[in-house]
Amino acid sequence: MGELVVFQGDSITHGGRGETEDPNHVLGHSYPFLIAAEAGATHPDLGRRFVNRGISGHTLAAMTARWQRDVLDLRPDVLSILIGVNDVGSGSWPTPGSPRSPVRRNAVRVSSPAAG
16 A cells, blocks of 8 residues: 555645545545645556545644644645745734744644644
8 A cells, every 4th residue: 555645734725625535526626635636647556545534613722632633643645735824814823032932832732743
């Protein structure tokens, strides 16, 4: 079996994905779908598997709360993270000189090997 690629993030990653195993909608209609389609078309012999764990409206804090279940438990070979738009929109994005902001703490937590 090939590498497991996990996409993690917010609505940009979610891309309208279905919550079923319907292959027409399981990856959504955003960049995870495009990347999986390209990989399948150019290298079908590699047997890569793709999982989309993006959730619309989520912030870095919400993603951190589901990190174990949605990332670590899957043991991906490749992880793509696109998050932050909702943090900016909610005003929780760190400003210069605020090194201990919740966003910074969560970013450090999910990037640490001991995050789980």
